[in-house]
Amino acid sequence: MRLLRSITEQKLSWFIRSLLGISLLLIVGLSYSYHKINKQLIYFSEKVNHTQRVISAVKETSSGLYEITFLTNSFLFLRDTTYINKSLAALSEFTRITSNLDTLVSDNTVQKQRIHILHKSVDVFREQSMVLLNAGEVSNQSDSFYITYKQLGVEATYIRKLLSDMTDTENMLLQNRLQSKENYSKQILRYNWLIMLVAVIFLSSAFLLLDRELGRNKLYRIELENKIEALARSNSELEQFAYVASHDMQEPLRKIRSFADRIRIKFGAELPDEVNMMLGKIDSSSRRLQSLIHDLLSFSRTVNSGSEAIRLNLSVPLGEARSNLSEIIRERNVTIHCDTLPDLEMHPGQITQLFQNLLSNAIKYQKPDRKPVISIHHELVTGEIIPEIKPAYQELHFHKIRVIDNGIGFKEEFSKKIFVIFQRLHDRNHFEGTGIGLAICKRVVSNHNGYIFAESAEGEGACFTVYLPADSSLS
Structure with a gap:
């Protein structure tokens, strides 16, 4: 279910991003086209106004x-x-x-040629008009006067023809430019509607997707609440089990051992060797069962920790662990090298248990003739180097703690199996233990949103790598 949800969320996220990208590209493309069309609309609007000014000027010339x-x-x-x-x-x-x-006609070659001719005709017309104005009364004039008068009429007709041609040309330009202006106005309107349509489609799609996702989140929340409730019931049952284990189960064991001891004391001299051997097995089995119960209680405490996390230097719980193991450290002449350790948010009791179990294993799984040497190293890393890390944590920083020993090691194929509860790699006759210690380590690290891995080669020691988040919000 979680994997399916993760895949669905990834697909939905990809789809929303794709939809957003396509919509943005469409809006940008349409906006760019809108801008170009708007520029053309402004251009032709100006040209229409310019043509109207030319026509008005030609009419004014004709009136003059x-x-x-x-x-x-x-x-x-x-x-x-x-x-x-x-x-x-x-x-x-x-x-x-x-x-x-x-x-006004500087941008039109044909009209410029006509203006050039018009200027010449206007000059002739003005000269002829001046001649007639200076000549006097018409009835007293010579033939040359009448010729000039006639030429003035011809020149005026020619000028009117030029002005008429100019007007026709400008009217044609005006019609073309009005048509272009109208076309671009329609395009502007279409693009306005198109941009609005794209925006509405995107917003509607985003709304529907978000609404559907909200509905799914509601179902996931209900499912999560049910799981939390089931987990709370499980924790309650675990607490009841811990109580039973710590009181009701240990009391019969104590009685078994007590009665076995009383039998030995009272009938020790009379007991056959076989009975003594059986009583010894009863006692050792009772001790082992008590040890298992004690370790189970320790494991249950790591599953359900009621204490609040506090910010503390890792050297504090490490020192506590070393103090708890001080006797065996002295007996085995153990050497421990440790880097400077960082401060972080933690449950001190659990981290003490983590270090104590790792150090205890490093001391326990040694060759008898070898002096135990344990090295503890620290460095700050990013989550991307951690195997199997959640994608959301890859960019976060983690404290990498490595506990390295020179013990007997183990085969690499068992690097995950050793963290499973009650899993042992060695016979009890060679090494004591219940097989819960590393399971507790994994639980402690998980409680701190961290990761733990083991690397080893048989006969070459082991390296346990712990990653604890540097961000206090994850601890």
């Missing part, structure tokens, strides 16, 4: 031409001198208007 023609004719036929000044002012304004067209 009409005004000059009207004022000139009015002067010639009415002989009203006020029209001369008006005509001169209109000519000056006409020149300014045509000059303004230069700037």
Whole structure:
């Protein structure tokens, strides 16, 4: 179930990340396209406004031409001198208007050519108008006057034709640019809806996935609460077992040993050798059973620790363990080398038990003629070097504690088996013990969210490596 949940969570996490990535790419891509289209829309909007200004300027030029023609004719036929000044002012304004067209059509080659021709025609038109204005009354003029008057009309017609062509060109440009502007406006609208649609799809998908995950988490939470409740019941039963083991089971054993001793004392001289041997076996078996019960109680205490973790230097529980083993350390002349140890959050009693069991094993499993030498090393490492570590812990820091001895060692194939409760690698006749010590070590390390591993080669000593988290929140 846990593995299936882990795989499902990984797939869901990958799917959400993929969905987020695709949505972001789509939104970025659409936003970039939106930006380009918006720039084109602004460009064509400006061009439409520019074309309208050109058309307006051409119309103004055409109106100026009409005004000059009207004022000139009015002067010639009415002989009203006020029209001369008006005509001169209109000519000056006409020149300014045509000059303004230069700037407006600077981006259009065809229109620039027409403006160039227009300027020449305007110059001719202005000269001819000045000649007529200076000539006087029409009835008294010569033939050259009438020729000039006729040429003025032809030039005005030509200028109007140029202005009409310019207007047609600008109207055509205006239609094209209006069409482009409309197309880009529609595209902008479509992209707005598309971006909104992508965002809605992503948010809806994310909501549905999160809602489903919340539902699953609710089921997992219920399952976890049920397991916690079952674990609490199991711990309660274990406490009851510990009580029975410490009182009800040990009392009959004490009576068995007591009665065996009384039989020996009372009938010792009369007992056959076979009976003495049987009583000895009863006594040794009772002692061993008491030792097993004692170790089981020790194991149960590590499973259910009611004490609060405190921050302490590892040298403190190590010193306590050495003190508890001081007698055997003196007897076996044991040498212990130890690095400087760190501070960490711990249950001191459990860590003392950990060191005591490791040191006891290192002293016990020795050749009789060899002086025990034990080395304890420390270094700070990251979780990625720890085998079988949880993926979430790989980036965290751990204290790596190695306990190395020069004992008899064991085959590498037993490196995991030795941590199983009641598992022994040697006969009881050679080495005493119940096979619980290393199981207790593993439980203590697990209680601290750590890891323990064993490495060895037969006859070459053993190395027990303990990883304890440096982060107090994991201890």
